[in-house]
Amino acid sequence: MSRIIARTEPLLGLEALRRDLFDDGFFRSLRRVSMPTTDVYTEDDQALVVESHLPNFAETDVTVNVDGDQLVIQAERHEREEDKKKYVVRESSSSFYRSVTLPDQAQQDAITAGFANGVLKVTVPLARAATPRAIPISSDA
Template sequence: MTTPVRRHPGGATQDRTVGWARNPLTEFDQLINEMTGLLESTVGSAAPAAAWTPMADVTESDDAFHVEIELPGVKAKDVDVEANSQELVVTGEIKERERKGVLRRSTRRTGAFEYRLRLPGEVDMDKITAQMSDGVLSITVPKADVARPRHIEISDTSESSGNSS
């Protein structure tokens, strides 16, 4: 008994492997990639590029919230930071560089980006600062005085009341 033989474009043949040696989704992924390429080559991209969200860290200290957003290769003039009583919004766009030659592979993010952070109500909106350094946008959102923790001293009245008996 012989095993089935699959014919590939160009006349090449390949023995069909049975069992775990073959990934059953490989052919399906290849089909989707070919169909997507065919559609994009005939009608262009199906949907407009949506804004993507950059990587960020948010930390909290006693007096402020600190946001660090990774934006490698972005200039400060290409970024917009807005804050209202509800949220902090960082928007901008990374433009595709002009290149000489044929681009064979690209994994860098380009296009519009947007980062949103919901703010607690107790922040000092007038003292928010932002600075760009080495591809990292650092934003400091100070807490309002009412939101900062305050240490309360506890007085010991048991000594004075215990002596009067």
């Protein structure tokens, strides 16, 4: 009677599953989707600028609000496609939310926003900060 000993690799199946899911499968298509990005910077200490890159959103999909000391940017898009011949309805939606804390010197009444080529640019003017001044010290105090 001969015995055959077969060596098994229990983790080999997991590697194949990982490859199927992430390299060739469902999640591969998700990796191609780019997430909107937001850049926050100052211009010469005169204004705070918030740029949100919102591809595939229209200007009517975007709202900008000030809530207390927060600048809130929201975008929401809904699509509906119907094919009456096949009785198929495809619906999709995407949304974006970003909140930025405004500095104390922000002039909230003068905030402006513009939308061009999929980029929302919000400009928050900043009040001029008090500059420190030297106080002379006299010796006869």
